[in-house]
Amino acid sequence: MSRVHAPLITVTLTAFLGGCYGPENEFNKFNFRCQQASEGICVEDPEPVGPMGDCTPPDATNPDDVARLQGIFFLAISSGIPSADLFPTMQQTEISDPTPQPDGSIRITIRSRPVAACEPSMNIEDFGDPSDHLIQPDGTLMVDPGEVTIPAAGNPIIPSPIRSRVVLTSRICLEQEDFRCGTTVGELFEPVMAELNGTFAQVRVEVHGQVPEPIFLDCGMTEAEPLELFPVCAP
Secondary structure, X not given: OOEEEHXXXXXXXXXXXXXXXXHHHHHHHHHHHHHHHOOOEEEEOOOOOOOOXXXXXXXXXXXXXXXXXXXXXXXXXXXXXXXXXXXXXXXXEXXXXXXXXXXXXXXXXXXXXXXXXXXXXXXXXXXXXXEEEEEOOOXXXXXXXXXXXXXXXXXXXXXXXXXXXXXXXXXXXXXXXXEEXXXXXXXXXXXXXXXXXXXXXXXXXXXXXXXXXXXXXXXXXXXXXXXXXOHHHOO
16 A cells, blocks of 8 residues: 655645644644654555445345444544544444335434544543434435534544534445445534545444444555554653
8 A cells, every 4th residue: 555755745734734823733743743753654545435345235125124224333534634644533323213214215313422532432422412314225325414523532633622514425335234434525623724535434333432443444444543653642
């Protein structure tokens, strides 16, 4: 797998973050440290987006297919911002009440809560309000949770809250019922202003507080950096 070299990272991150005060400066200092530690190689090229191999969407007329949609998942979202995309924000997520619709789609209810960047087995907020979303007959699922604020403890880069709006798009496949993945598009409002164009992956777990090992970031199963390498977790 190829990687992007530091000069490109520096130019891109500067274009994204612009300015040199407060959180922006912290991001820039993090980028510099990353370059020094890795001899100028920091960011992996993204993997292909979409399910790997065959994809059979759930059949709304099949009760077994519908029942298999619900469960508890560990969700990791990669921002796509150079030098930061291997340090995801993470959530505990519940999918419940799958209900077939007349047009062949399936309505599901989702609720999530953020977890601590350095201790992802620990949630840092209660679950947010549940929201309903539709899995289309071809398996496509688009989730727009609206504007979301993650407390500082959930920020893997700097100890500052994250305020953003990110739309997650995926395709639900019965062959991968315990692993779901896709793309993210949105805007970061705090701690800096940036466009987000990243990926996500979620893994089914038995109970909340269980953390998959490794933590995946996309459909290519790119692994997140070890937690001890997260900038906010470094001693």
